[in-house]
Amino acid sequence: ETEPLTSKKDVSDCNEGEDCKENGLLVRNPKSALRLVEDGNKVHSSQGDKGEAAQISNGYSGVQSSVPCNGMGEVEDAQCTAPAATTTTTTTTSTTCGAEGQQQLMELEDRETWSKKIDFLLSVIGYAVDLGNVWRFPYICYQNGGGAFLIPYTIMAIFGGIPLFYMELALGQYHRNGCISIWRKICPIFKGIGFAICIIDLYVASYYNTIMAWAFYYLVSSFTAELPWTSCTNAWNTGNCTNYFSKDNVSWSLHSISPAEEFYTRQVLQVHRSNGLDDLGGISWQLTLCLLLIFTIVYFSIWKGVKTSGKVVWVTATFPYIILFILLVRGATLPGAWRGVLYYLKPDWQKLLATEVWVDAAAQIFFSLGPGFGVLLAYASYNKFHNNCYQDALVTSTVNCVTSFVSGFVIFTVLGYMAEMRNEDVSEVAKDTGPSLLFITYAEAIANMPASTFFAIIFFLMLLTLGLDSTFAGLEGVITGVLDEFPHVWSKRRELFVLGLTIVCFLGSLATLTFGGAYVVKLFEEYATGPAVLTVVFLEAVAVAWFYGITQFCNDVKEMLGFTPGWYWRVCWVAISPIFLLFVTCSFLSNPPELRLFDYNYPYWTTVVGYCIGTSSIICIPIYMVYRLIMTPGTLKERILKSITPETATEIPFGDIRMNAV
16 A cells, blocks of 8 residues: 655556556555645655655555546546545545646645744734724724723624634634635635635725825824924914914814814815815825835835745834833823723713614624634634644734723823813813824824823834734735635746735725825725625625534634634534624614715715725625536536535645645
């Protein structure tokens, strides 16, 4: 049963029942059995004398099926048998044929991995902890009952967010593929999910980086002795500008506008030069230069793969925590800080009876952890096979949730200080939501602190680093997906592909750089990604739990980690998590948000446009299903069965050899 892997026996010399070498793989004729491949077509010399070939002693010959494949990669009229093994092996119920199988093996051998485990953890934490943790969670928390909101938030994290997070990490690590090609190994008919994810990621890149361009503009403007949003004597200020932090007695009227708000709206965004989405106006050259610099940083951080981006996140993922700690200490020492903390955490138990609170809790934990963007699949695919992704999922999701909670203290201590200075209630100060909370309210508070220039610089640096590693992750999801799907085209041209991708994202962002670009950002944020990514993850959870099979998935996890997920995880993956996603999606669709930004009310047609943008990504899923059924030969029943059966084997590491068990 055993033959040297370096056997010189020619294929033409093979007789029935003998093993022969074909394309660097040992083949057993006429039946196909287990396949083994050497690392670089050779066993390491340390396994024996350098002059002699090592023997495979597990009772199996390395095998590649010689039975022809049909167009969809299925083996026709083949019976796969394997002799009894003398050592334990792992089985997978799928077959790979010919050149495709050899190509996958070569890809697996050449696939890079993280230099260190901490690189992976920091990358995932950097992806999950983004700008939304700083502005969205605090606002959602105080809007939905303060401390009482932590109850639905925790419940939704335990039964919805964390199980989905764990599932994606396990899928990516086991199958070692990006968001497109991984479906060949799970359920081929759902491959359209991968294409939908890539489109969603491109939409996110087209507006998310613009928010970082705003932060970069603030950062550059902060290098002055007096911050430009502290006075009403600038060229962009109007007669309504009122500085209530000045030493003079100032009366605040209904039409009064703070200098921080005018700097944000009239100098940075220049929305007064746009009439709305139907008249966006020209492009701001200042923001264009800021965005160009950001994409340059992004390109040189990810162009070489996770080996380089894994080092960059040592700065971008850890720096925000240093700044958050500094701002937390500074905020806690401000007069009136206790008022903000009390407003942040004071529970309103009646809110728990409202459905909207539970919807907001589910949406917040889902978008905070970030399954469905292909990032967790991509990052986990570069892990070692036996890495403990279960532990990683618990650690990173916990860090993310704790960061959101602590960010609330950083924001609300400052809001309490502002309420004290204005002699107003905290609710009046905390009216701003989204980016305005950072760029108007918080920026104004910083400007009136001692050492304001220093705190402004580190705050906007923190916003930049929070956004950068999330951008690294989003683009890596697309890059890994495309490179794994088309390795013959792009595997040796990664730098060129990444350059083209960043150029496409930059050009796609031009609409958000116009004078009305803030309106476009708001539209994309609410409609282009929200319902689309919820639909994608719902279908992903259903495909894995019900088509691939929860038993098979748990067996895969056991092969990696040595233990089977318990009943809690199984119940979450099979029922609770899909219901959780369906609940949030239906709530959003039944009650779409009425968009308003500054003094602009979005007209009805923008809602239609928003849904069209969202549909343009998920439409890939039914289109590919139809294409798959049309291209698969056989009767309708045979086509469906072939389309839901994994067509490609997953190679499992076995010492220095790679095995594809059948």
